[in-house]
Amino acid sequence: MLSRRDERVGEPISVSRKERAGQSHHSLFLLSPDDRDGLTHVVRDLGWQAIAARRPAGVAQRYLASDALIALVDLRGGVDPLSLVNALAPAVAASGGALIILVEPERLKDVPVLMQIGATHFLAASPTPEAVEAVLAAAQVMTDRLGGGAREARLTHRIRRGDSLFWQHDRGRGLVHLSDALRRHLNIPDHALPPLALLRQVPRADRQAVVTALRTMVRSGRLASFAHGAPGRPDDRLVHHLRLSDGAVIGDVEWLSDGHDREAGARDYLTGLLTRQGAIAWIERHLDQPVTLLSIAISQFDRMNAAYGQVAGDALLGRIARRIERMVDDVTGPGPIVARVAGTEYLVGLTGEAAASERAVFLARRLMGAISRPFNAGDHLIRLTARCGIAQSRAGDDASQLMRRAGTALADAKQAGGEGIRILSSEKRSRQVDADQLETDLRLALDRGEIGIVFQPQYPVDQQRIIGVEALARWNHPKYGALGAGILFAAAERSDYMLPLSAHIHGEALRQAAAWPAALSTLRLSINVTASDIAQPDFMTALLDTIDTSGFPRARVTVEITESGLIEDVDAAAALLTALRTEGLAVAIDDFGTGYSSLAYLKSLPLDYLKIDSGLAQDIAGSARDRIIVRGVIHMAKSLGLRVIAEGVETEQQLDLLAREGCDYFQGFLRSPAIASPDLVRLIAG
Secondary structure, three states: OOOHHHOHHHOOOOHHHHHHHHHOOOEEEEEOOOOHHHHHHHHHHOOOEEEEEOOOOOHHHHHHHOOOOEEEEEOOOOOOHHHHHHHHHHHHHHOOOEEEEEEOHHHHHHHHHHHHOOOOEEEEOOOOHHHHHHHHHHHHHHHHHHHOOHHHHHHHHHHHOOOOOEEEEEOOOOEEEEOHHHHHHOOOOOOEEOHHHHHOOOOHHHHHHHHHHHHHHHHHOOOEEEEEEEOOEEEEEEEEEEEEEOOEEEEEEEEOOOOOOOOHHHEOOOOOOEOHHHHHHHHHHHOOOOEEEEEEEEOOHHHHHHHHOHHHHHHHHHHHHHHHHHHHHHHHOOOOEEEEEEOOEEEEEEEHHHHOHHHHHHHHHHHHHHHHOOEEEOOEEEOOOEEEEEEEOOOOOOHHHHHHHHHHHHHHHHHOOOOOEEEEOOOOOEOOOOHHHHHHHHHHHHHHOOEEEEEEEEEEOOOOOOOEEEEEEEEEEOOOEEEOHHHHHHHHHHOOOHHHHHHHHHHHHHHHHHOOOHHHOOOEEEEEEOHHHHOOOOHHHHHHHHHHHHOOOHHHEEEEEEHHHOOOOHHHHHHHHHHHHHOOOEEEEEEEOOOOOHHHHHHHOOOOEEEEOHHHHHHHHOOHHHHHHHHHHHHHHHHOOOEEEEOOOOOHHHHHHHHHOOOOEEOEOOOEOOEOHHHHHHHHHO
């Protein structure tokens, strides 16, 4: 058996290995009929957290409900290897995890068969701690590649989860961030506070033990723990299990006293998310302010279950939860909650600025995109789709009423086509859009003044000042409220009304920009042109006449052409762009990364700017493969002398990574949404 006493006659772990162990924040699921405790001690000494089991019964569900992606199955001691591996292999494969088998040397001939049924790595008994550490590192690399950042998503999940007693130290800001549940248990109003302020919450008699444990852990690199009385309740004690992650201290907290599992019923055992009851409690606590709910349903999940089995289905529910949490965190930051309220239905609760209609719809679209990306399950790629209903709170609402309206909006979304998102605003009924009616309404919209312009500010990656804006169209529909450019242009294409709409948008954007005060006299204005525009023989003459009539300087205008608008005739597009540049306008290729001839465009077209599509720009914070692609696009553009603008930047992490790779400018919710002209003037003047 492998146990602590088998470690090379007690030889201490080297300093470098202790340091690496101290930096870990990984979890490992162990299944060992005869040596559970010995293996647990070994992996804990290596800095891993162990979730251990002796019997194979129910281990698949225990694995899925844990934070672990990697499992180790101990096949020594005469056990039936097939039964133990089969107990875990389907769940590990469906989770995109790794399965390590520990076999006796004389059983190495069985390894190929066990690898065929699900094992991914193996160890021969009795391995040294160095060998265990090496195979764990290899398994972790594999799961990171498969999961595209799943490790970081699970760490974020721990502190976001409504019932988790958990804290982590932000070295850069010098603050300790508390999970919501820990903050409530300790009666602390703030989500983040300085370490000394947190230490003062500990009874004076216990403070020295806290300091000693922290110093010991930082010095030795080993896991440590301390206990203390609860504030105001000295007979109730909590224990903090400490570890290091990237040099920062992290603490998992649990009660030592009985009777404190106050929120057990609020957590879904399979995903770790809040349950329906937990979500209702959260909504009730926040209804003193505007609340928006996103109700998300996974489509045709029963077919996936039938094809791949319930274990794969259960694993996918957890992986969907992680993707939703990660996207919510990227777009909104801390504050919102994510819950699993039914079998394949999830709920996102938003407050504050995130609860605004436009931001909620933006988040819903991002969530739909995240869920639609393939999931790997062993040798299979599983593709899912989702629908989303959005409901905004009204005066006098209770949690049940608001959730019922979110359910109504979701039912609308399931019955409708299109992007699969429907909203029940605080004033209106369901905004299920009738496509045929939109085509009719569009012909009246221009005369009624319903098509407005908003401006998306653009910033240098290293500065806060606005250097330009992109003009975007908004349809202020009398029934459906504000509709974005996607729905507007889709209706225009169906109704053959694209050219009048485009001419109106160009003219209105230039008219408003020409009226800007002197404080905005250096801003560039980007206007979008469509495939229908550039196909017109008199397009350039008409556009230049519109610019000159407005009085806005040609030298401050950028024409943005989407890839799809250039596909039919690259040579004609090149001649057009050359002529526009000769007339003093700058030219950008928009939404780069969404079409099929991008490299041909860069080779053939005279350009000034390349605009990276929002989905591609946001991928830079994803997996290593994603970063390589974005880096290649930026470096290729820079080598051609083009300035690079990233669209849809929503987080500081995305901005920092884009800046490092040489991106010049960015736009997105991180600094400002698209805003009306008066708001733009106030933003710059203020």
